[in-house]
Amino acid sequence: MRTVGGKLLLTAAVVLAGGLLIGFYVAKLSTEAGSAAYTVPVQNENGHPVVNMEIMTVAAIGPNLSPNPDWVSYLIKDTSGQWRRETVWKLPANATVHVTIYNFDGASALRNNYLARPHGMVGNHITVDGKTVNSINPDDASHTFAVPQLDMILAIPGVADDAKNQCDIAPCPMSTAHRTISFTFHTKAPGHYRWQCFVPCAAGWIDGFGGPMQTIGYMDGFLDIT
């Protein structure tokens, strides 16, 4: 028969273990759950780390890359040229990052038009299909790429509704209709910087903000700066 002290100790241990398990579970959920981390290759230019990233945004991820084939998603291109559905990207601190986004999705429009002004990247402007712009029409926005902790956001214009040869599912070939957006930004101190899409683009979900908008690995992720 256990003593009262033993029972109290056992109860405390069980509560502590339960709390730790819940804590680990929530921590895991809130960080990298839903996506493996992809280490982006780094080049060295005059002792300064430089990164080139190619990203794709698609209306439907398709059955080969996700158990949710009709979910909207981001993809990143690896060194072998394969597109991967991984949205946690490991980047070096204090690096220059050149980003090219190929968007194959149509426009959904922003909920807050203010977010149509690109800022936080070099020059506070982006290049859309080769043309430099410091704002886009909010109604043309298909997605955004935003890192609020860096105060960086840019809206991504969508493919016209009547465009020919539109892509159905990822990975989309470059021969299909798309928009090309490019910009450069600088990473800061090491840390876990979340990024997200601000356009309510989750088709079939209440207010367009469920499913892929609430699951890391699709329209949300981290810049894991080390």
Place this chain on the structure above:
Amino acid sequence: MTAETNTPPAPAADNQGRFVVIAWLVLSAVATPLVAIFLGPIIPPGNATVQGQGQVFDNQVMTALATPIVCLLVVYFAYTLATFRARRGAELVDGPPLREHHGIQVVWIIVTGIMVLFLAGFGTYELLKDGAGGGQGPNAIAFPPNHKNALEVQVIGQQWEFTYRYPSLGGMESSQLVLPANTDVELHVTSLDVIHSFWAVELGVKADANPGVDNVAYVETRDPLTFHVRCAELCGLWHGYMFNNGRIVSQSDFQTWATQAQKQYAPIAKYVPKYSHTYLPDPQRRAG
């Protein structure tokens, strides 16, 4: 053999009560001023705003009032554990029966009644004095003295960021909350999607951000400082990351910032809707 004859010898009941009361009074006399003077002033949110300073005072008063009650519990339990503890190997017996004590009941009801009524009156007065930094809904009833000259700033919650509009600066919107020092500010808090809660920690401001609702809160800033803004309502995947820093700056720095922010805002001004206390985004502005 009766139960009483098996009970371990204990101090007479009158002496026990007297000892507990004296120990409680002594402990309270020492602890209450210490808590009021040293602990009270460091309880958040701090003195960054008049409303925050008022909250510190409220916390100081309530903590000081609670101290004698905590002392009574500590003394009572400590004395009980020390005096009525069953010795190892002693026979377990029931204690003496509890009997009503009319005087104690009357004193208890009167004292606690006075405290509750005082706190209700004190809390109501403090709330109505200047709004205490809380959201008051669209029709505020508690105003700071100079609220008619207050700087209006709108707080817009969206999944998952706060942005801010300044109607006095042509409806300019920014992702930064910058406020001038020593100024009355009228905050209008709303949301574009789900329920958020705007919590400017060091300012002592907390107001729910509901879609389609204008929630008004007042705050009077003091000296320049950087403060934290957080969402205090579980609002989805990135709720835990819905934070940033705001700044109280001098009047001249505010003008400098406003000029620069308006310049940056210019390219998007034509697309942003006319300033309004609430926004109901076009329901078509979603996928699916």
